[in-house]
Amino acid sequence: MRELVFALEYESGCNRVADALANHPGARVRSLSLHATAEQLWRVDHATGTPEALDAIEDAFLTSDYYADCLVTEDCGATQTTHILDRMDDTLVLYSDWERTPSCASVPHIARDHLGDGVLFETRHEGRHYTWRLIHSGEGDVAAFFDALEVAVGDCAQMEMLRTTEMTASVGGVDERQNRLSPDQEAALQAAVEHGYYESPREVDVGELAEHLGVPRSTLTYRLRRAEEHLAKQHVAGEKSPEETPATR
Structure with a gap:
């Protein structure tokens, strides 16, 4: 088994969900389940954010030409139905079902064509x-x-490869994934350290650092956040010891 991880960075106006999320920093959407056949795609997504952010995300799913990850920039004629499964102040769960047309394209369907079923x-x-x-x-x-x-x-999005690696079993029976940052994340983190981004007080802000690196501010913020998340999880995992047991009285 192999793992591929990559990111698409959408330009403004190319994806209504991306536009809604960009207008509401801190909001996120993650898939709970995603399945595709040759003619259909269905998925369940979990969104978090402020009530205003969730309103914008819900509207993007329900009223735009966002056909469950369709990459076609114009209306491809697909039929999509979206249902709200749950809605609270800070969470939203959506179910989407998409029947594609010959002109439709999506990450899952392209993957099926070149990587096979399953x-x-x-x-x-x-x-x-x-x-x-x-x-x-x-x-x-x-x-x-x-x-x-x-x-x-x-031209609607820039593609960034994050990692591609073999999936192997570790001693604990957990899948061992790539244990390194992507080259872009490594470069962002190194530049942040060298230019004093992590000093207190900071010697450079993220906008200045992004300008120095020649990348959009949002791209640099994303790379630093992913790098910090990776390092934090590694640190916590390293601190845990299976031999440690809770103290008893």
Whole structure:
């Protein structure tokens, strides 16, 4: 089994969900379940954020031309139904069912074409960044998958490879994933340290650092956040010891 993780960074106006999330920093959408056949795609998504952010996300799913990850920039004629499964002040759960047309394209369907059946999908959407994690058999043509995806995305999004690795079992029986940051995350973190972003007080803010690196502010923020999350999880996992037991009286 192999793992592919990559991110799409949508340009303004190309994806209503991305626009809604970009207008509401801190809001996120992650997939709880995602399945695709040759003609259909259905998924359950869990959104978190302020009530205003959830209103915007709900509207993007219900009233726009956002056809459950369709990458076609114009109306592809697909039929989608979306239902609200749960709604609270800070959470929203949506079910979407999409019947594609010959002109439709999506990450799951392109993956089926080039990586075969049985691909597992996991997504996380925050700001204009849409991160995909795919688990597949390893027998497909990964290069052809990314070539086809790049053509389908066109000018609407920039694609960033985060990692691709073999899935192996560790001693504890847990899948061992790539234990390194992506090159872009590594470069962002190194620049942040070198330019005093983590000093107190900070010697540079994220906007200045982004300008120095020649990347959008949102892109740098995303890379630093993912790098910090990766390092924090590694640290906590390293602190845990299976031999430790709670003290008893």
